[in-house]
Amino acid sequence: MEKSIEQIWxxxxxxxxxxxxxxxxxxxxxxxxxxxxxxNKFKKEVLxxxxxxxxxxxxNIILDNDxxxxxxxxxxxxxFFWFLIGKKQVKSIKEIDYKSNSHDYLVSIREKINxxxxxNKRLIITSVPLGSLPMFIYTYFNQQGKTVGEIFGVDGLxxxxxxxxxxxxxxxxxxxxxxxxxxxxxxxxxxxEIDSLIKEMEELxxxxxx
Amino acid sequence: MSNDFYTTSILPYSSIxxxxxxxxxxxxxxxxxxxxxxxxxxxxxxxxxxxxSKKTTWIYRLSLNVCLTLLKKExxxxxxxxxxxxxxxxxxxxxxxxxxxxxxxxYDGIKQLSEIDRAIIMLYLEELSYKEIAKIIGSxxxxxxxxxxxxxxxxxxxxxxxxx
Numbered sequence: 001m002e003k004s005i006e007q008i009w010x011x012x013x014x015x016x017x018x019x020x021x022x023x024x025x026x027x028x029x030x031x032x033x034x035x036x037x038x039x040n041k042f043k044k045e046v047l048x049x050x051x052x053x054x055x056x057x058x059x060n061i062i063l064d065n066d067x068x069x070x071x072x073x074x075x076x077x078x079x080f081f082w083f084l085i086g087k088k089q090v091k092s093i094k095e096i097d098y099k100s101n102s103h104d105y106l107v108s109i110r111e112k113i114n115x116x117x118x119x120n121k122r123l124i125i126t127s128v129p130l131g132s133l134p135m136f137i138y139t140y141f142n143q144q145g146k147t148v149g150e151i152f153g154v155d156g157l158x159x160x161x162x163x164x165x166x167x168x169x170x171x172x173x174x175x176x177x178x179x180x181x182x183x184x185x186x187x188x189x190x191x192x193e194i195d196s197l198i199k200e201m202e203e204l205x206x207x208x209x210x
Numbered sequence: 211m212s213n214d215f216y217t218t219s220i221l222p223y224s225s226i227x228x229x230x231x232x233x234x235x236x237x238x239x240x241x242x243x244x245x246x247x248x249x250x251x252x253x254x255x256x257x258x259x260x261x262x263s264k265k266t267t268w269i270y271r272l273s274l275n276v277c278l279t280l281l282k283k284e285x286x287x288x289x290x291x292x293x294x295x296x297x298x299x300x301x302x303x304x305x306x307x308x309x310x311x312x313x314x315x316x317y318d319g320i321k322q323l324s325e326i327d328r329a330i331i332m333l334y335l336e337e338l339s340y341k342e343i344a345k346i347i348g349s350x351x352x353x354x355x356x357x358x359x360x361x362x363x364x365x366x367x368x369x370x371x372x373x374x
Contacts, residue, residue, distance in 0.1 A: 003312060005365060009335040012313025013225075020224050021242040029243065200254070 027102040027197060034197070035109050038190045039093055045182060046086030053079030066142070071135065078131045085123070089116045103201045110194050117183060124179055128172040136164050219256065220249050223269045226336070230270070233320050233328050234277035240284075248276045263345065270338070271346045274329050281325065319368045327361045334358050 003011075053076040060072030093116075096108045139151065140161055148164060149157030159166075220227075231244040251272055259268050320328055326347065333343045340354045347354065 005316065005362060005369075006335065008310075008312045008316045012310040012316065015310045016313060018225050018228050020221075020228065021245045 027106075027201060031102040031106050031194075031197060032098070034190060034193055035093070035105075038109070038113070038187060038194075039090060041186045041190070042086075042093070043090050045186060046083060046090060049079045049083040049086060053077075053083070071138075074134065075131075078127055081127070082123070089119075092116075103198065103205075106194050106198050106201075110191065110198065113187070113191055113194075120179060121176065124175050125172060128175050129168045132168055132171060136168060140164055215253060215256065216249075219252055223252075223266065226266065226269055227273050229336070230273040230277055230329075230332060232317060233332050234281055234325075236321070244277055244280055247280060248273045251276045264342075267338075267342055267346055270333060270336075274346065278325055278329075315369060316365075319365050322368050323361065323364065327357070327364070330354065330357055331361045331365065334361075 056079060057072040057076040060075055061068050093109065093112055096105065096112060098105050143151045143161060146161060147157060148159040148161070148167075149155060151161070151164070227245060227248050231241050231248060235241040235244045252269065255272060259265065320331060323331065329347060330343060333346060338346075340351045340358070343349075343358075344351045344354045349357075
């Protein structure tokens, strides 16, 4: 007579010696896939700088200022410059050696992300004013006597031409805020995940695993 | 996870965890990952068990949740796995086979069922009442009764048609 499903199950486990799998080195997959996803997101952000540079160039052409191509090119340079730096930063994350230890690996990744983040912030704070200064100087001499409102075609901004330079810190702040927003939106949740994994691993180390 | 925790909260329930992990994994390596993840989840959620249900019910529910979540993530994990045993595929499959041939066939059949049906039949085979199964799955008792019969019929059909 054919055995019932229930019988097969019951008898099967009478003969079957359930062997508990040994606990393998923890978090391998988890930490690697987490880092992979951070790298992928970071890569996408870096790649976005290319269309952004092109858009800035096109925007300058559309504005139809004097020497629009030249100024378009100048304004787009920072994007390409950041693209190259970003590519190098992605590579530096990829190059972090796994060392067969998830904890050390994640700690190194976390440090690297912090380094990159603070470097990028410093880079924006220095390169945005430096990169935009020539444009503002050019505009200042080219548009002498006009108010800021007249230069940008906005009513009510009746400030002297020299006030143009006040736009540099404002512009820099905006770029910093955009960079922070992108980080919070794309990478922050992943870095928090790294932090919680590191914390969990440290807790597990205190109470060693069977 | 202290040894104490392992002895009191993992070992007594290891057969439950092993059976569920086996039903949802396709290789020895996957099985070990699933088992490990379930153990870790039990450890992480250790303070969430309030004693409102039996500890076994809680373990079943937790194991099923972890396995189903891992199953969904499986595609993501593929290709990034390291530290594998580098075993040939055949050897990995062999390690997953059971001593009992009929049991192996039954497991292969169970793996052909949908994720939820797999959970229901596993719990039924573990001799849990329909009420307990309903509690774990989040359904009602009558529905489970009907489902169990359907799944058993489907399973019988799979086993006879495929003649593994």
